Amino acid sequence: MDILAEKKKAIFESTLELIKENGFHGTPMSMVAKKACVACGTIYHYFDSKDTLIAELYAYVKKQMADAMFEGDDEQKEFKDRFYHLILSHCRFYIKHPNTLYFIEQYINSPYNNREPVKDNEQFQHRMWDFLKQGIDTGVLKPMNIHLLGILIHSHVVTTAKLYFSQRVKINEEDFPNIVQVIWDGVKNHSD
Amino acid sequence: MDILAEKKKAIFESTLELIKENGFHGTPMSMVAKKACVACGTIYHYFDSKDTLIAELYAYVKKQMADAMFEGDDEQKEFKDRFYHLILSHCRFYIKHPNTLYFIEQYINSPYNNREPVKDNEQFQHRMWDFLKQGIDTGVLKPMNIHLLGILIHSHVVTTAKLYFSQRVKINEEDFPNIVQVIWDGVKNHSD
DNA sequence: AATTACCGAATGAACATTCAATCGGGGCGC
DNA sequence: GCGCCCCGATTGAATGTTCATTCGGTAATT
Known part of the structure; x- marks a missing residue:
């Protein structure tokens, strides 16, 4: 639950920062993944889709x-x-x-x-x-x-x-x- | 110059409406073209790129x-x-x-x-x-x-x-x- | 004839999403 | 304590789609 939450939080924070810099379009999932130090697939373990990620963020x-x-x-x-x-x-x-x-x-x-x-x-x-x-x-x-x-x-x-x-x-x-x-x-x- | 302006204006107005509805990402050039009743290529006759179109708009x-x-x-x-x-x-x-x-x-x-x-x-x-x-x-x-x-x-x-x-x-x-x-x-x- | 406006199928890059494969830790039998 | 198994977490290359943009060609205008 701890490590889980940490990873989810890292994804949130990375998305937040990248979207501020580049906007919704300018931030591919791959970039979020890299910044959050997780694999692309991991994001989809926590969120159904990019839209869901943004809504939850x-x-x-x-x-x-x-x-x-x-x-x-x-x-x-x-x-x-x-x-x-x-x-x-x-x-x-x-x-x-x-x-x-x-x-x-x-x-x-x-x-x-x-x-x-x-x-x-x-x-x-x-x-x-x-x-x-x-x-x-x-x-x-x-x-x-x-x-x-x-x-x-x-x-x-x-x-x-x-x-x-x-x-x-x-x-x-x-x-x-x-x-x-x-x-x-x-x-x-x-x-x- | 007249017809030219008309077509350019049509592109502007279509883009404006579509972006309101769907946002920047949600509006592909093809959609703008269809709504403005011109071909994709025509847009590029008037504008260098999508970014330029939006900036000029x-x-x-x-x-x-x-x-x-x-x-x-x-x-x-x-x-x-x-x-x-x-x-x-x-x-x-x-x-x-x-x-x-x-x-x-x-x-x-x-x-x-x-x-x-x-x-x-x-x-x-x-x-x-x-x-x-x-x-x-x-x-x-x-x-x-x-x-x-x-x-x-x-x-x-x-x-x-x-x-x-x-x-x-x-x-x-x-x-x-x-x-x-x-x-x-x-x-x-x-x-x- | 030559220049300009216009067309739209074809191209190729970018990207969201998938999935088969690996990792790792905790429960369980011994 | 030790080995084994199970299952969720994680990986990242591969997939398929969606576009922006191009370009060879046709029509219109000069």
Whole structure:
């Protein structure tokens, strides 16, 4: 179970990195095999097909993200502080895991996305929705569709992380709070 | 020159639609040829390779977008009105051209993006930057890096357009102004 | 006539997937 | 403890398919 898991993990990590570099097309199974130091056939011992591998990889990184996400969230604190903390953690996760960032973005914008809906562990989504709902109910956030709100915020985070790695616009971690302020001012209820 | 342009255009449009449906990998040249009602060889009369076709297609749709973008912008109006008008036009362009929306998103998040930097007609970018700069200089917008501002706004627009076509969150054109308000509140300078 | 547009079968390379063959470790009889 | 067997894990060369691209030729346009 240990060695088994190790090999599967090696395949995941290799695929992740190669896809970031070369995209789905640009990464033949043979390349994944070489990078993961296994034989081609071994991959097929663990996964039915390349599509399956990619779909499972998506679930794998999604779970990692969910696990990392709410760490350090303190329900006792004020809403705004929690908001900043959550968004910044999320940004930092992507900064720390660029392979994941680019893989997810590619995946979401590819036809893989709608092929077989991976049964998402939607832990992350639900905790986020609860948090946002609380913000709306207490009048701190604009009254809006929660899903919409969540997606707008997430897209803001992703854009920020991508920018961090881009050549054209140079930002660093010290700029993050200012960028988070943009989305905060956007979603907060200005009537108070 | 006329018929020539027609055939080239047919190839562009077919590629655009097929890539939206099936992605880069999922669209063989033979399929493009069939859909465009030309022979395989004809495509190679107009384009050096599949990569070239895709790169030129990107420039082609980018130009269409730029052309459609600033239509109806009135420099006499108040900044906020112009902002809403521009953002809404941009949203509506994507709504009207979903193929373009999904193609661009796939392209940007693929390794094609960094392969050969298409010499962008950056007309759109520059007009946008000028507009944003004016907003900052007059104190209406938060003082921020203009490129950063532009990208954050654009990502908001793209997210909105994608949401429009998504199953999960149902929004329609009447919701747009509220969504634009989020980004407006986000970027406006609240100190006045 | 000459140049250009167009055709589509043929080519060959790249790649996902298969499978027959080997490895290795743990259970079992002695 | 020792040898043997079994079975899942692993291997990587071989297979068959799917394309991108080519090219010899035909039609249209000048």
